[in-house]
Amino acid sequence: MTEPGLDPQDPYVEWIAREARRPVELAPDLRARIMDAVRATPLPARPRRGLGWFTAPRPLALSPLTSSLLAAGLVGIGVFAGLTLTHRDGRSPAEQPVAVAAHPQLPGSDSVQVHEFVLQAPTASAVSLVGDFNDWSETATPMTRTADGKWVATVKLPVGRHVYAFVVDGATGAKWMPDPAALQAPDDGFGTPNSVVLVGHGNAT
Amino acid sequence: MTDDAADVRRVLSGDVDAYAALVDRYYDQCARYAVRMLGNRDDAEDALQATFMRAYRALGKYQERDKFSAWLYRILVNQCRSLAARRSQRDKVFVREEAVLLNATDERATPGWSGEDEEFVQRVLSELDPLLREAFLLKYIEELSYEEMSALTGVGVSALKMRVKRAADRLRERWERIKHD
Numbered sequence A: 001m002t003e004p005g006l007d008p009q010d011p012y013v014e015w016i017a018r019e020a021r022r023p024v025e026l027a028p029d030l031r032a033r034i035m036d037a038v039r040a041t042p043l044p045a046r047p048r049r050g051l052g053w054f055t056a057p058r059p060l061a062l063s064p065l066t067s068s069l070l071a072a073g074l075v076g077i078g079v080f081a082g083l084t085l086t087h088r089d090g091r092s093p094a095e096q097p098v099a100v101a102a103h104p105q106l107p108g109s110d111s112v113q114v115h116e117f118v119l120q121a122p123t124a125s126a127v128s129l130v131g132d133f134n135d136w137s138e139t140a141t142p143m144t145r146t147a148d149g150k151w152v153a154t155v156k157l158p159v160g161r162h163v164y165a166f167v168v169d170g171a172t173g174a175k176w177m178p179d180p181a182a183l184q185a186p187d188d189g190f191g192t193p194n195s196v197v198l199v200g201h202g203n204a205t
Numbered sequence B: 001m002t003d004d005a006a007d008v009r010r011v012l013s014g015d016v017d018a019y020a021a022l023v024d025r026y027y028d029q030c031a032r033y034a035v036r037m038l039g040n041r042d043d044a045e046d047a048l049q050a051t052f053m054r055a056y057r058a059l060g061k062y063q064e065r066d067k068f069s070a071w072l073y074r075i076l077v078n079q080c081r082s083l084a085a086r087r088s089q090r091d092k093v094f095v096r097e098e099a100v101l102l103n104a105t106d107e108r109a110t111p112g113w114s115g116e117d118e119e120f121v122q123r124v125l126s127e128l129d130p131l132l133r134e135a136f137l138l139k140y141i142e143e144l145s146y147e148e149m150s151a152l153t154g155v156g157v158s159a160l161k162m163r164v165k166r167a168a169d170r171l172r173e174r175w176e177r178i179k180h181d
Helices: A011-020 A031-038 A066-071 A077-091 B003-012 B018-036 B040-058 B068-090 B098-110 B116-127 B130-141 B146-153 B157-181
Strands: A112-120 A128-131 A151-157 A160-170 A173-177 A195-199
Touching: A011 B116, A011 B130, A011 B157, A031 B018, A031 B040, A077 B116, A112 A160, A112 A195, A112 B098, A128 A151, B003 B018, B003 B068, B018 B068, B018 B116, B018 B130, B040 B068, B068 B130, B068 B146, B116 B130, B116 B146, B116 B157, B130 B146, B130 B157, B146 B157
Parallel strands: none
Antiparallel strands: A112 A151, A128 A160, A160 A173, A160 A195
């Protein structure tokens, strides 16, 4: 072996490396279990080209099509519209026509409140918010950069405890990180620490 | 377009089964790293399952200018770090029975392979500090360059070289101890 750093006079280390390169076998059904779990998970979000869609002013809360479908009383469309509103709240709070979205302290309802997430990361090229509320999707909730280098996302969250993290795109690629200003969640085994937000109990973080 | 990129696109277009091709392509390599890093089969299986699930959920984030294997490996390395940390809190002693279980299949699959050597290797690897073990495995078992390791771990090249050297030193010291016992 000729890799730099390995002492060729070190047959023991060489032997360890050679033995450790042998293949291993795990449970025979593990691949099938992984694919079963994958099939039970919603399809990952498609990548988006830039953030223009999110930051462009969008004066309409509901498209005419959605409105007409709502008027037709079709089951399920209400859920879709609710999701659409939540995404717009999260991505462009300053441009929202809905007062509640611009005011983080104002509850959206008894069971849902608006929460603003903020991260100071002036050198990041993009930041997104991931959490149990968006199925840990790195594309669902991109954050908006402010002039002073903060990244902000405002989302509607059900009252209760939520676990989240930030995905920061910087010089070394995307990196998951906890919110330095929040409580840290117990390790979930997913490799990076997460943060905790308590919504709706008079204690925002 | 590489096979990986084509498969990622198929998955994102709604073909979930294309993900099975990605899993098949990297399963063995990931399994080996997880077992060598974590030292037991149960944790390695947990790490593998969580890695492929997290990669699937984040697939929309994967960018084709990056190697899929490196992207997946970064997730795996983080999973194993977390599990290793949890395990070291739970149980600092290497459990011999786990090694026997781990090697039972290999013994049958490879005639003439006693399994004792692998058990021993697994034990001495488990005795290394996790960060040293990680660097050693990435360098000498996965045979990555230091630049690739740095991109994967977020640790600088010189620090990684130091870890690999220290890992080799520890292994050598261990060998010296055995020789004199």
